Amino acid sequence: MRRARMGVTALLGAVAMFASMSLASAETTLKVVPQADLKNVDPVWTTAAITQNHGYLVYDMLFSMDSKLQPQPQMVDTWKTSDDGLTWSFTLRDGLLFHDGSPVETNDVIASIKRWSVKRADGQALMTRVKEIVAIDPKTFEIRLEKPFGPMISVLANAALPLPIMREEEAKTDPNTQVTTIIGSGPFMFDDKAWVPGDRVVYRKFKDYKPRSEPADGFAGGKVAKVDTVEWIYIPDTNTATQALIAGEVDAYEIPPLDLLPMLKADPNITVKVLDSLGKMGHIRPNHLYPPFNDVRARQALQLLVDQREFLAAQVGNPDFETVCYAVFMCNSALESEAYAEPWMKPNPEKAKELLKAAGYNFKDPIVVMLPTDQQIIYNNILVMVGKLKEIGVNVDAQAMDWSTLTSRRTKTDDPNANPKVGWHIFPTWWTGVPMSSPLTNAPLVSTGDPKTAWFGWPKDDEIERQRAAFMDAGTHGEQMKIVDALQKRFYEFIPYINTGQFVTPVAWRNTLKGVPNALLFVAWNIEKTE
Amino acid sequence: MIALIFKRLVATAFVMAFVAFFVFGLLHLAPGDPAAVIAGDIATKEDIDRIRAALGLDLPFHTQFLNWLGAIMQGNLGTSIFSGRPVSQLIMQRIEPTLALSTTTILLSVVVAIPLGIVAAWRAGSWIDRTMMGFAVLGFSVPVFVFAYLLIMVFAVQLKLVPVMGYVSPFKDLGGFLRAIALPTVALGVTYVALIARITRASMIEAINQDYIRTAHAKGLGIVPILFRHALRNASVPIVTTVGIGIALLIGGVVVTESVFAIPGLGRLTADAILRRDYPIVQGVILIFSAIYVLINLAIDIIYILVDPRIRY
Numbered sequence: 001m002r003r004a005r006m007g008v009t010a011l012l013g014a015v016a017m018f019a020s021m022s023l024a025s026a027e028t029t030l031k032v033v034p035q036a037d038l039k040n041v042d043p044v045w046t047t048a049a050i051t052q053n054h055g056y057l058v059y060d061m062l063f064s065m066d067s068k069l070q071p072q073p074q075m076v077d078t079w080k081t082s083d084d085g086l087t088w089s090f091t092l093r094d095g096l097l098f099h100d101g102s103p104v105e106t107n108d109v110i111a112s113i114k115r116w117s118v119k120r121a122d123g124q125a126l127m128t129r130v131k132e133i134v135a136i137d138p139k140t141f142e143i144r145l146e147k148p149f150g151p152m153i154s155v156l157a158n159a160a161l162p163l164p165i166m167r168e169e170e171a172k173t174d175p176n177t178q179v180t181t182i183i184g185s186g187p188f189m190f191d192d193k194a195w196v197p198g199d200r201v202v203y204r205k206f207k208d209y210k211p212r213s214e215p216a217d218g219f220a221g222g223k224v225a226k227v228d229t230v231e232w233i234y235i236p237d238t239n240t241a242t243q244a245l246i247a248g249e250v251d252a253y254e255i256p257p258l259d260l261l262p263m264l265k266a267d268p269n270i271t272v273k274v275l276d277s278l279g280k281m282g283h284i285r286p287n288h289l290y291p292p293f294n295d296v297r298a299r300q301a302l303q304l305l306v307d308q309r310e311f312l313a314a315q316v317g318n319p320d321f322e323t324v325c326y327a328v329f330m331c332n333s334a335l336e337s338e339a340y341a342e343p344w345m346k347p348n349p350e351k352a353k354e355l356l357k358a359a360g361y362n363f364k365d366p367i368v369v370m371l372p373t374d375q376q377i378i379y380n381n382i383l384v385m386v387g388k389l390k391e392i393g394v395n396v397d398a399q400a401m402d403w404s405t406l407t408s409r410r411t412k413t414d415d416p417n418a419n420p421k422v423g424w425h426i427f428p429t430w431w432t433g434v435p436m437s438s439p440l441t442n443a444p445l446v447s448t449g450d451p452k453t454a455w456f457g458w459p460k461d462d463e464i465e466r467q468r469a470a471f472m473d474a475g476t477h478g479e480q481m482k483i484v485d486a487l488q489k490r491f492y493e494f495i496p497y498i499n500t501g502q503f504v505t506p507v508a509w510r511n512t513l514k515g516v517p518n519a520l521l522f523v524a525w526n527i528e529k530t531e
Numbered sequence: 532m533i534a535l536i537f538k539r540l541v542a543t544a545f546v547m548a549f550v551a552f553f554v555f556g557l558l559h560l561a562p563g564d565p566a567a568v569i570a571g572d573i574a575t576k577e578d579i580d581r582i583r584a585a586l587g588l589d590l591p592f593h594t595q596f597l598n599w600l601g602a603i604m605q606g607n608l609g610t611s612i613f614s615g616r617p618v619s620q621l622i623m624q625r626i627e628p629t630l631a632l633s634t635t636t637i638l639l640s641v642v643v644a645i646p647l648g649i650v651a652a653w654r655a656g657s658w659i660d661r662t663m664m665g666f667a668v669l670g671f672s673v674p675v676f677v678f679a680y681l682l683i684m685v686f687a688v689q690l691k692l693v694p695v696m697g698y699v700s701p702f703k704d705l706g707g708f709l710r711a712i713a714l715p716t717v718a719l720g721v722t723y724v725a726l727i728a729r730i731t732r733a734s735m736i737e738a739i740n741q742d743y744i745r746t747a748h749a750k751g752l753g754i755v756p757i758l759f760r761h762a763l764r765n766a767s768v769p770i771v772t773t774v775g776i777g778i779a780l781l782i783g784g785v786v787v788t789e790s791v792f793a794i795p796g797l798g799r800l801t802a803d804a805i806l807r808r809d810y811p812i813v814q815g816v817i818l819i820f821s822a823i824y825v826l827i828n829l830a831i832d833i834i835y836i837l838v839d840p841r842i843r844y
Contacts, residue, residue, distance in 0.1 A: 041614070408567045
């Protein structure tokens with residue numbers, strides 16, 4: 001009997017050991033083809049979108065946007081505002097830890113806010129109102145203001161350029177110097193040794209992460225890491241990446257090329273879905289410093305050359321993913337409005353020609369247009385504009401270059417009429433929807449005219465600046481929409497830039513993945529991988 | 532021969548110094564600004580200026596060059612502007628896949644192309660010769676990426692015999708390595724098979740028509756010893772040159788294949804660095820490449836002497 005019992009015990013022990021071995025070997029790895037190669041790892045130092053995605057995995061945020069783009073608490077447990085709106089008090093959740101095991105405390109948070117705010121437009125706006133940020137105790141801090149700041153919580157919940165909470169040690173680094181020690185308090189840890197720039201980034205589940213109790217919703221709610229490892233595998237060739245997803249060598253492809261989508265949609269093992277409902281906006285920027293585009297009539301002429309349907313057809317070429325949109329703060333956003341845009345929706349080349357003449361443009365003078373040949377969407381966008389300009393007799397000096405050259409050249413404030421090899425008149429780009437959907441973060445709308453603060457092209461308009469400043473006082477959605485209305489009106493009077501249409505890019509993943517959060521990005525938490 | 536090696540190594544130092552200055556100057560003359568790329572789209576001119584200053588990119592050209600040269604003299608290739616990683620570490624991470632792909636490609640090319648070239652020369656003018664040379668022309672004409680996509684479609688997606696992409700170190704999993712490297716090797720090897728086969732054929736035809744080959748025939752030697760022991764050895768100098776140049780070209784020129792098959796090699800590292808103006812990486816890689824080129828040329832010269840004792844330097 002005793003021997004039999006020992007046998008059963010041994011058998012159970014073996015089963016338990018086998019089970020534990022199976023569990024140990026059942027480590028799950030989520031393999032994702034990211035939208036770009038992760039070139040740098042400090043999400044404050046750069047505004048590159050891929051580094052922000054990396055920041056979402058490694059760092060936690062005070063507040064985050066849910067799937068309806070409403071701010072929700074994340075690291076913050078409770079918060080309150082004084083009656084006069086001048087003191088905001090925040091208390092952190094219990095049990096927050098950095099990846100090195102040290103607790104997250106208010107000194108870390110305050111240093112992080114200060115570093116972040118130097119580099120972000122909405123952070124800078126906030127700091128114009130801040131008197132001081134004070135640690136009350138390791139879990140509670142106060143932001144004390146000179147004047148009330150309406151969008152406080154939405155700014156702290158910035159979804160496009162989020163506020164990552166770093167250890168005080170790293171957060172005290174000069175914002176213009178890259179932090180290379182990546183220790184956050186988010187659901188995944190950055191595996192520095194496994195990082196091969198240009199090829200692979202590896203994140204490990206942070207077992208001591210304490211998620212919120214609410215279900216995951218957008219970037220908000222409980223960020224539960226359900227896979228052990230996340231690998232970003234950068235595959236530069238889009239066809240190879242598509243085939244790798246079909247073959248099951250990777251689990252998800254963040255931005256598959258639109259022309260290969262039919263192949264992915266035809267595969268019953270793959271889900272293709274738009275996560276970012278705001279998407280992106282095509283954009284053409286004139287140089288406001290020099291003739292002819294320092295004259296509003298010349299900029300109006302550019303606007304009258306644009307039929308967004310034509311531009312979208314060239315940029316995207318798939319009506320399922322295109323939206324004709326004349327809202328300054330994006331369509332489908334909380335601040336959507338197309339007021340005052342109607343006169344500009346129908347192109348009128350004849351009127352455009354008259355306006356250019358009235359602006360003093362001599363049709364023999366070259367207009368320097370920068371063409372980034374290595375950026376297909378943007379290149380197609382500007383090619384349409386070049387064609388439109390030529391049709392009305394403009395002498396276009398189309399200068400082909402790569403994107404790196406363009407990003408350098410667009411910083412030049414030289415006169416393109418005197419020095420066409422250095423200065424420029426027009427260049428194209430596109431913007432992601434989230435920063436464009438707020439007067440505080442819509443960078444090309446900044447109209448100070450000052451190269452230090454305004455985005456390239458440097459428009460100057462006091463009314464736009466007045467309304468942007470007023471937005472800081474707007475606490476309710478109704479108050480914000482009044483300002484949006486005024487900005488919409490002024491935008492089409494002044495034309496700081498030309499929108500060429502809104503478009504979305506879907507994400508593709510294998511059906512073995514369950515629970516992909518409906519965030520603007522393909523984030524790795526909450527995702528289960530089944531066989 | 533020792534004197535030759537010594538002289539070549541001394542010359543290598545001068546070549547590399549020239550290359551260093553040339554590359555540094557060329558990169559800094561090229562348009563584009565890494566600070567603008569780092570800052571991203573939302574940055575202002577002032578943000579970019581601050582980053583440029585923090586990286587030391589606003590210093591005069593000669594100061595930057597001397598700083599870089601000083602570091603090189605101490606064996607420090609610098610730090611990537613973007614990732615903040617030492618360039619030597621990045622190169623070490625990437626050199627294995629490139630060397631592995633180059634080695635398998637050249638091995639495949641030599642093993643396939645030399646017998647093909649010999650047979651084509653032996654049967655010059657026949658249908659065998661015309662068929663082989665037709666394939667050689669095809670190998671030259673079809674771009675590597677087209678051939679690569681076809682191979683992926685057939686062998687990886689349809690037949691599922693090999694993976695679509697990626698690289699596995701042979702030191703970790705030899706079977707996985709062979710599976711992963713098979714398609715890139717074939718895709719890249721086609722051009723080199725064509726090149727080496729044509730050179731072999733041309734050299735062999737010349738050798739086969741020499742008097743000593745007729746003598747060998749008259750002595751009653753079999754065709755295999757005649758072709759491989761007598762003709763091939765005398766035809767080998769141009770073949771060795773082509774193979775050597777092929778190795779040098781492969782190490783620096785596999786960027787398309789590496790991109791298509793997502794192999795993290797030196798070609799992709801260099802191309803990515805050029806696109807974003809990561810100067811220290813480009814400079815470091817080109818220095819290493821130039822050293823490898825010089826050493827390969829030295830190796831070719833030594834092999835010349837070994838295969839043809841008439842050659843003197």
